[in-house]
Amino acid sequence: MHTDPWGHLTGDAAGLAGLVMIFLVAAAAVIGPAISPYSPNGFSSDIFSPPSSDHILGTDFMGQDILTRLLFGARTSLMIGLGAAIVSSTLSLAIGGTAALFGGLYDRIVMRFVDAMISMPTIIIAILVASYIRPSLPLLIALISFLSWPEGSRVIRAQVLSLKETGHVRAARTFGAGWLHILKSHIVPDLGPILVAIIIQDARRAIFMEAGLSFLGVTDPSMTSWGKMMHQALGFSYLDVWKWWLLPTGFALSITIMSLSFIGSALETALDPRLRRSKNKIVRWIQCSRSKA
Amino acid sequence: MSLLGILKDPVRGLSRYSDSIANYAIALASILTLNFVLPRIMPGDPFHAIYGDEALMNMSPEMEAEIIRRFSLDSTWSEQFVAYLSGLLRGDLGYSYFYGIQVTDVILTFLPWTILLAGLALVISTFLGVMIGIESGYRRGCAIDRMLMAGLMFLSGFPHFFVGVLFLLLFSVTLGIMPLGGSATPYAGLTGLDYILDLLHHLTLPLVTLVIVQLAPTYLLSRNTMVTTLEEPFMTTARAKGCTEAAIRYRHAGRNALLPVVTATGIHIPRMLTEIILVEIVFSYPGAGTLLNNALSARDYPLIQGILLMMTISVLTINLAIDFLYSRIDPRVRYAH
Numbered sequence: 001m002h003t004d005p006w007g008h009l010t011g012d013a014a015g016l017a018g019l020v021m022i023f024l025v026a027a028a029a030v031i032g033p034a035i036s037p038y039s040p041n042g043f044s045s046d047i048f049s050p051p052s053s054d055h056i057l058g059t060d061f062m063g064q065d066i067l068t069r070l071l072f073g074a075r076t077s078l079m080i081g082l083g084a085a086i087v088s089s090t091l092s093l094a095i096g097g098t099a100a101l102f103g104g105l106y107d108r109i110v111m112r113f114v115d116a117m118i119s120m121p122t123i124i125i126a127i128l129v130a131s132y133i134r135p136s137l138p139l140l141i142a143l144i145s146f147l148s149w150p151e152g153s154r155v156i157r158a159q160v161l162s163l164k165e166t167g168h169v170r171a172a173r174t175f176g177a178g179w180l181h182i183l184k185s186h187i188v189p190d191l192g193p194i195l196v197a198i199i200i201q202d203a204r205r206a207i208f209m210e211a212g213l214s215f216l217g218v219t220d221p222s223m224t225s226w227g228k229m230m231h232q233a234l235g236f237s238y239l240d241v242w243k244w245w246l247l248p249t250g251f252a253l254s255i256t257i258m259s260l261s262f263i264g265s266a267l268e269t270a271l272d273p274r275l276r277r278s279k280n281k282i283v284r285w286i287q288c289s290r291s292k293a
Numbered sequence: 294m295s296l297l298g299i300l301k302d303p304v305r306g307l308s309r310y311s312d313s314i315a316n317y318a319i320a321l322a323s324i325l326t327l328n329f330v331l332p333r334i335m336p337g338d339p340f341h342a343i344y345g346d347e348a349l350m351n352m353s354p355e356m357e358a359e360i361i362r363r364f365s366l367d368s369t370w371s372e373q374f375v376a377y378l379s380g381l382l383r384g385d386l387g388y389s390y391f392y393g394i395q396v397t398d399v400i401l402t403f404l405p406w407t408i409l410l411a412g413l414a415l416v417i418s419t420f421l422g423v424m425i426g427i428e429s430g431y432r433r434g435c436a437i438d439r440m441l442m443a444g445l446m447f448l449s450g451f452p453h454f455f456v457g458v459l460f461l462l463l464f465s466v467t468l469g470i471m472p473l474g475g476s477a478t479p480y481a482g483l484t485g486l487d488y489i490l491d492l493l494h495h496l497t498l499p500l501v502t503l504v505i506v507q508l509a510p511t512y513l514l515s516r517n518t519m520v521t522t523l524e525e526p527f528m529t530t531a532r533a534k535g536c537t538e539a540a541i542r543y544r545h546a547g548r549n550a551l552l553p554v555v556t557a558t559g560i561h562i563p564r565m566l567t568e569i570i571l572v573e574i575v576f577s578y579p580g581a582g583t584l585l586n587n588a589l590s591a592r593d594y595p596l597i598q599g600i601l602l603m604m605t606i607s608v609l610t611i612n613l614a615i616d617f618l619y620s621r622i623d624p625r626v627r628y629a630h
Contacts, residue, residue, distance in 0.1 A: 014446065115312075116319035121563035121608045123570075124601045125327065131589055131597055132331050208452060212567060215454065215574070216589055234458065234575065237466055237473075246462070250455040258450030265446065 015266025021259035025252070029078050032071030040064065040072040040224045048241055057244045060229075061236065066245055070252055072224040077207045077256055080141060084206030085199045087145035092152030092198060093191075099153070100160035101179070111157070117150040126209060130218040137223060140213070144206045152198040159194050163187050197267045204260035211253055226253045313616045317609045324605045328598050329377050333370070360388075386602070387595030391588065396599035399584065404603075406476055407580030410496065411569050414503035415558075421504070422511025423554055427547045429512070430519025441512070449509030454571035457502040461575060464498060471498050474577030499576045506568055507561070514557050515550040522549045555622060559615035562608055 009015040033040075043062040051058045057066040095114075099107045126147060129135075135143055163169060169186050213219050214227030226249050233246035368376075380387075386396035429438045448456070464471040472478070476495050483491050522528070523546055531545045573582030581600055588596040 014443075112315075112319075115316045116323070119313075119316045119609070119612060120320040120323065121566055121605060123563060123567045124324070124605050124608075127585070127589075128324075128327060128331065128598070128601050131592075131594075132335055211452060212454075212571060215571060216586060218589055230455070230458070237462065242462060242466070246458065250452075250458055254451045254455055257452055258447075261446075261450045 009263065009266050009270065012266040012269065014262040018259040018262030018266065021255050022263070025074055025256050025259070026078060028071055029074035033068070033075060036065070036068040036071060038065035038068040040069045041222070048236075048239065050240075051244050057248055058241065060232065060241070060245055066229075066248070069224055069229060070226075070248060073226040073229060073249070074252065074256070076137065076223060076225050077210065077253070079137060080144070080210040081203035081207040081256075081260075083138075083141035084144040084148065085203035087141060088149045088202045088206070089152055089195060089199045091145065091149035092156050093195065095149065096153030096156030097160050097187075097191075100157045100164065101183070107157075111154075114150040114153055117147075118154070122147040123209070123212070126213060127216065127218060130213050134218065134220050136220040140210060140219060141206075144209050145202075148202055148205055152202065155194060155198060156191065159191060160187060163190055193267065193271055197264060197271065200260055200264045200267065204257055204264065207253075207260070208257055313613065317613055321605065321609055324602065325378070325381070328602060329374055332594065333373075381602075386599035389588075389593055389596040389599075391591040391593040391596060396595050399596060400581070400599055400603055403579055403581050403584040406578060407569060407573070407582065410499055410503065410573070410578060410580060411565065413496075414500055414507060414569075415565070417500075418504045418507035419511055419554065419558065422508045423515045423547075423551060425508075426512045426515025426554075427519055427542060427550055430516040430523070430550065431542050431546070433516075433520050433523070438516075442516070445509045445512055448505060449513075451506075453502070453506035453568045454575050456506055457499065457572045457575040460498050460502055476579050495578075499572050499578050502572050502575075503565075503568060507565060510557060510561060511554055514553050518550040518553050519546055522546045552622065555615060555619050559612050559619070562611050562615075566604060566608060 009019065041064070043064055044059070046055075046059055047061055049055055049059045055065050055067070057070065060066055060069070095110060099110045126143060129143055130140075133139060163186070169182055172182055172186060210219070210225065211227035211230075214223070214225035215231045217228065217231060219225065219228070229249045230246060230253070233242055233249065236242070237246070384397055386400075388394075389396045389399050392399045425441060429441045432438045461471075461473070465473045472495050474495075477483075477488070477491050478495075528541065528545060531541050536545070569580070570582035570585060572578075573580045574586045577583055581604065585597065585600045587593075588600060
């Protein structure tokens, strides 16, 4: 699969917008907490104060500075996304890749396990386990990764199986190349684009799952999280505070998730040429005029 | 092989589905095991973990003795597991201390609302998604197609419960034309048509939220299938035969767009579950999601376990039904992945 995902990503308007948005969120997560004068958990008596020069987004029901909590929340979200994406895609690659390469009984056992995992509603297991252990950040990354690797491993396995039979791999084998060499210089480089797509997908799902679990209140209470902030703010929707508490938090989460969806679907289009819009003007004119008839 | 085929020839019929049935059986067994093992490996007394500290404060010694006897907590793990399973088979999910009645009874009062909301959302979003997908795919590359694509892609980027929050803030909090939550106006004493209208009034916002967030994946999928199908040689044949545009659009191309939608619906059901839970909480709609939220904040563990088990069983049953359906509408597939 010799495509140019990076070129498609930056050439596609939505893909480029996604890259810019995730860069902004990452910058806010890195720089923000360092320059904020407040602590995300330091409460004060100054509750529900509207936006002012002291508190740009006001304070919440415990007198905490909302902007500071928003910036620390970005840190939590991105760390969950990054951590779960790395752990989960590594598991997918290792398990899906070896299943395709070794085949036989190992493949059958592993894939049966993967199929059973995929048919399980993962959110239920996540809620169930989280309600008992109230996971902190590292535990949450472990839990989400454990639940999300099987889907990626199916994709990787299918891809490796088809790559094994491609012309250039066969040619390399006729020249006497060992499996390790084929893996290193033919299969892994060609897996690149699909692996990036899986990583993006894993990150997006992990960020969303963390927000959802925190919204339900089953994560570590000391973790600053957008999901938890939204749940707290929703309880005070009869006051005006939602304007600077609920909305900014919701939009921050939306921008993060949306940027990853945009990047993901731009990559998907890069990987599947059939989804691209015809660049030929005549073809498009025929399509449009025919549908009007 | 249809459901009817299985009834005619059970051995041959079921063996075709043995793989997917085995997957669902493994999935169910894993959840049951987790339900059983989790409270027992938590640090401290399993009795405390099963019921939670809040519940124990309100318990008399007689109740404690009764629970220990019922869960066989004074015996070995294997005996406890047998007791747990036989309890489940009798429909005994334990006692909810928060509501003060059996877990099964609590769930049964909340479940109809979820079925109403989720069922309507699924039907409406699938129908609309396929229709818009077919029309949009047929006009691929045109202004309307590009607008629909961009609009729905944009909407699907939002976390679904935030779409609900935005609706709630706009229509209920700011404009005040929609109710703030619940499934009916409390103590209004409405009857007949007024009661039904009141129910619909409360149903509108959660339903619209769910339809909007579920529309995008169905739409994208049927549109993309439509686009690829339109390139197939049999489409040219249909044109050459002089078929009308409507016949080409729906009978030739559209029917092919249905197939992946059915598969995707099966894959999306677990995700819809998350959507329903969170959207119900946003609108305090009295279904299983809100009940789960109450149970989680009260730490009513038997109730939490009961709801999650009930949800697992429904998801697995629906998925199995979709596997059967899939092989019925696509004759090429004997085994649905």
